[in-house]
Amino acid sequence: MQRLQRKLEADIRDIKLLILDVDGVLTDNRMIFISGHQEAKNFSAADGFAIRATTGKVLHYAVISARNSDITIARCQELGIGDVFQQWDKQGALADLMKKFNLQPSQVGCIGNDVPDIVVMERVGLAVCPADAEREVLEFAHYQTERKGGKGCCREVVNFLLDARGINLLQLYRDRLKNA
Numbered sequence: 391m392q393r394l395q396r397k398l399e400a401d402i403r404d405i406k407l408l409i410l411d412v413d414g415v416l417t418d419n420r421m422i423f424i425s426g427h428q429e430a431k432n433f434s435a436a437d438g439f440a441i442r443a444t445t446g447k448v449l450h451y452a453v454i455s456a457r458n459s460d461i462t463i464a465r466c467q468e469l470g471i472g473d474v475f476q477q478w479d480k481q482g483a484l485a486d487l488m489k490k491f492n493l494q495p496s497q498v499g500c501i502g503n504d505v506p507d508i509v510v511m512e513r514v515g516l517a518v519c520p521a522d523a524e525r526e527v528l529e530f531a532h533y534q535t536e537r538k539g540g541k542g543c544c545r546e547v548v549n550f551l552l553d554a555r556g557i558n559l560l561q562l563y564r565d566r567l568k569n570a
Contacts, residue, residue: 391533391550397530400496400515401556407447407491407498409484409510410471411545412462415502415520418540431461437544438469443563444548445470448555450491454483456506477538481509501547503527503539526549541562 413419416437422430422545431489447449447518452473459476466474475488488498499516500507503523511530512545519531528534533550535543552559 391546393529394528394534396517396530396532398516398517402499402516402551404497405449405499405516405551407487407493408492408497408547408551409450409454409487409502411507412453412459413457414523415501416453416462416465416540417546418538419503419522429459429461431459431465432463432540434540434542434545436542437540438465440545440548440559441469441471443559444493444552447566448552448557448562449548452483452487454480454487455511456480478506479508481513484510484513488567495517496550499547499551500518501544502531518541518543 410416416433420432422431441451450493451471453471455462455476456478457476463474473487477483494517495513500510500512500514503519503520506527506529508527516531517531518535519527520535520539522538527558535544535546537543549559
């Protein structure tokens with residue numbers, strides 16, 4: 391990940407909750423509409439593995455998206471993400487999450503790629519944007535991933551947070567297999 395201009399005041403080892411946007415972060419930012427008012431989204435399996443392997447053990451995850459989508463709900467259920475907010479007021483969703491988990495801003499991270507994410511990014515301890523984020527987001531991010539949205543950017547952030555704690559994703563996966 392590339393370090394950006396914004397000063398980082400939080401210790402990344404203290405991040406307990408990682409908030410994810412959907413379009414442009416968990417997906418490649420494309421919306422595919424199929425006849426019959428159905429839609430399709432392109433999610434990264436690499437992101438999914440890292441989230442599923444660490445959820446509840448190392449990190450908690452939440453999704454805040456400005457768009458309502460049944461596909462988002464299904465993907466989050468598959469990954470074990472129980473806190474899904476699909477609402478325009480992302481700031482209100484952040485406040486609800488911090489209250490629910492009794493967290494300080496310095497304990498929350500966020501990955502966002504576009505203007506609606508800025509109201510969350512400017513209030514958390516760690517703000518990250520994907521390689522293909524909109525330029526307006528860059529000044530609010532502490533880091534920018536090498537990978538694009540929907541192409542492994544979440545996996546890159548998860549690995550970054552694990553590395554800071556001295557945790558190896560492979561070992562974590564092996565440990566979960568033993569306990570399964």
